[in-house]
Amino acid sequence: MELENNSFVLGIDVGTSSVKAVVLEPVTKEVLHSESRDTRAGLESECGAQGKEQDVCQIIRALNNCLTALPSDKLRKVSRIGVSGQMHGVLFWRTNQGCHWINSVNLRVFEPNAVSQLVTWEDGRCTTDFLSSLPRPQSHLNAASGFGCASIFWYLKNRPEFLQQYDAAGTIQDYVVSVLCGLRKPLMSVHNAASWGYFNTRTKTWNTDILQEWGFPIRLLPNVVDAGCIAGKTSYEWCGIPQGTEVGVALGDFQCSVYSSLTNSTDAVLNISTSAQLTFPMPEGFQPEDHPSPTEAVTYFPYFKDRYLAVAASLNGGNVFASFVTMLAQWTADLGLETTDSNIYTRAISAAVSANDTHLTICPTLFGERHSPDSHASVSNLTSAELSLGQVTRALCRGIIENIHSMLPSHQLKQSGIKRIIGSGSALARNAALKQEVEKIFPFPIVYGKDVDSAVGAAMVMVQE
Template sequence: MNEPFVLGLDIGTTSAKAVIFSENGYVQAETEREYPVYTSPDGQAEQNPREVKNAAAAAVRAAISSLPENKRTVSGIGISAAMHSWMAVDETNRPLMNAIIWSDRRSSAIADEWHQSGYANTLYRQTGTPVHPMSPVVKTEWIRRENPGTFKEAAYWKSLKEYILFDWCGTADVDYSIASSSGLFDYKRHTWCNEALHACGLTEEQLGTPVSPLKNSYRLTTEAAGALGVSTAVPITIGASDGPLANLGLGAVNEEETAVTIGTSGAIRKMSREPVSFLKQRAFCYAFTDNLWITGGPSNNGANTLQWFLHLFTDPLIPGNGGKTASDIDTASFTHAAETIAPGADGLIFVPWIHGERAPIWDADARGGFSGLDSSHSMRHMLRAVLEGILLNLLAIEDEVQTEDPSKAIYASGGFARSPNWVQMLADISGKPVHLPLSHQSSAWGAAWLSLTVSGRAASLEDIRHHIPMNETVYPDKEKHEIYKHVMTDFRHACQKEQDRL
């Protein structure tokens, strides 16, 4: 009899990834299907929900088709999705608009208004979600003011994952973490928050039914099963958002373990056994299950910031580049060019807020740049400072979520984990060992593990620690860590100067 496989579907910012795993965590197949983000100079960042849904189905179908013909079955499908997407639909689930995603900045004025009035603090204390343009509660109020026709016509409001699940399975359920990231959810009571609903003019009846990700699975419609290339008997597990699932897929399920993810953007997160809140809304706390929460902070600036720099300076940095563009060069090759520069980049500091910033300052109008730049610095110095700045920023967020049990280890995921030089920098700056899984698709494995847990094939969420194939562990260089302690101080000063300019 063939070993049963399980599939994790990760619906991200720019693509849907379908990853098929054995039950001990080894990747058997993976496929990716991209979709566009529609942007404009006014801060728009939207996606066509049908394009996302079709790409997700195509990714699943392609992954299953890539298996040997006698192994093209999976025991279940779990779903991970990016947070903060938001859209209005009619009574039949027909989209009335594109989905607005996390990076949309058009509601910045409303977020500023609520902060200046103090109302943002009221909402944060009840929802655990910092008030920021990323948050659907702010997006909804913006739509109510700027597009009242759509607001009045809307029967329901939902995330991209909810839209897809309703189309595939006919369910109006929403998992706790997706609900929590909306800014409309009482993260302590696991119910919709009346204060937040009042803030943007919604009613509870217009939203999904919040459920634990450990709830029973769902059945695909015949049409959806055909689109995915599976039997209607294959159960669908609701899963969660990509943040807590990345922690789960890495095995970072205790408060002494920190997960760092750098993909297009970045994030740093820890699990908590109780809901917590932070001074000045410096970090989030989202519900995950009935007795687990995820704390941490997202950064707007991850590999997208490195990509920005790469577009500016690719040719001089890579010997024999031959005019390649940013998309032609992998991160590992690019980061290798910074190896010849000493830690701290000879006093050059880079504040990476070029896309605005979420944690820890939650200011969509924030701006970054180089500090301490002089004629002695080369482009390689600038590259080193960019790589360090992205990491220093994330570790500054970690300081905001420290508990009585400080983190002793870091678990890394995302595209940056494939760059040995960048991972070594993370170990050196943090002074902690960095554990690397064999697969960088941690959110997909977390979603797949939820499927196994709901079906009873896995004993518990925590048991995943015994089913994660690990790569090497990268240990910090003590001498470099001492240098980076001073660099972090300089970085904080540079960040404060940038904030003072706003």
């Protein structure tokens, strides 16, 4: 179905720490307006430090606030909505009670109701031993902690009564689409289904036989459709967006971020934000093999139109540098001195940019890796001559880049026909030392300034359909 004349497309991304919404002009693909809000949704988990959970009410409140900040005259002309969000995670709800619609400042918004907390992609409750006890998926993607199906298996073993409360499950973006369209049974794109595990991307079906044999509550699994499909139409007016507006099935934030910036098949995208990803598109017709080695660092994510992305997805990126800054701030406070995290961040980067080269080596896998969940960070080659702030910061930046390069090395990129790398992400944009290390380690032209944006990508997908 074609877009209406003089209409706009709304793109939404429900991220790990913030939500973003953009209004896109569909012909020029120009972003006319953009708003973002921090969710501040983190919660203490019953699993302690290993658990990573978020308050769904807080996320939706931020989303509603984000939309109401956009120009009302543009929202009234929105004819299609694209939605992306953080992958792998899971929340549960009751389809007949999952939200209620209210009037807020003369605008119609929805609030979650009968909804669980969101178990995010960062969740670590599924230990290596627990994962090894689960059935082997019929899929080219291994299950990992933080993956939706793995988390459901954890509840099945540890809190089976919890699952009895709900009749639907999905990612946070699936929930948003389900509520907007009033779906009786949630829909999920191939993007998000693959990110949950126990999904075969060739047949586009869940591993129902395997799951049923192990007592998995398959009633909770959404129906799966191709990425880019229309999930339905808005059941109510929402923040001034007309009732009856088309809504696309929720997409993966990673795929949408790549879609927003990738223009040539010979480009790779290196994105360093909270985590880090290096990816490039596989040729048309490529099909990944089932049952990869659990230690394989490169995985293949479904993209659009039955294509795949080769992906080295590291759990260690800007979050490692942020932990380093937090450590320095704590040391400073312990010494009775006062400064801000932002001041430490700025001074550490400045010192690293001007520092002499160092033999100090930092392995930055503070948060483990999916292909090596038990790995830890380490420091080696310490000498008394290489302990300055600049040298340590430089070594940390190098370690972050070397880690992602070890997962998808330059020779493999060259063999795949890659000619240049598009560098993007908030951590890379803010950290000149990281950029320097990228340019040292990767023997390709590096292009900056074409930043990835999942909300923009989600809107662009809706323009194409």
